[in-house]
Amino acid sequence: MPDTTPDDGKGITPERAKEIIDAFQKSPEYFKGIEGGFYGKNVLLKMLTLPGCKGLRYYHALVPNKDTNIPEQTIVLVVEDLNGAIMTGTYTDEGPLCPPFCG
Secondary structure: OOOOOOOOOOOOOHHHHHHHHHHHHOOOOOOOOOOEEOOOHHHHHHHHOOOOEEEEEEEEEEEEOOOOOOEEEEEEEEEEEOOOOEOOOOOEOOOOEEOOOOO
């Protein structure tokens, strides 16, 4: 696996974002009803400002719905350190999902 850097990722146009989001949401193979989620600035800054943080990794995951106990998609964020390892104790979940919390 190639090494990651603090500069990985790139900006894209709103049109490109819409194009690739639409492609995902129209794919029955991949799309299971969750369009996205939200993580607050304070949570992200707390993670990003940890000493030794190189960036954030995300993982697709399943978590039981709090009301129905039926598994639903979520995203788990973790801090990657300067050596490419996950920093212990930096897992974040439970950002509001869309739907129902869509902007």
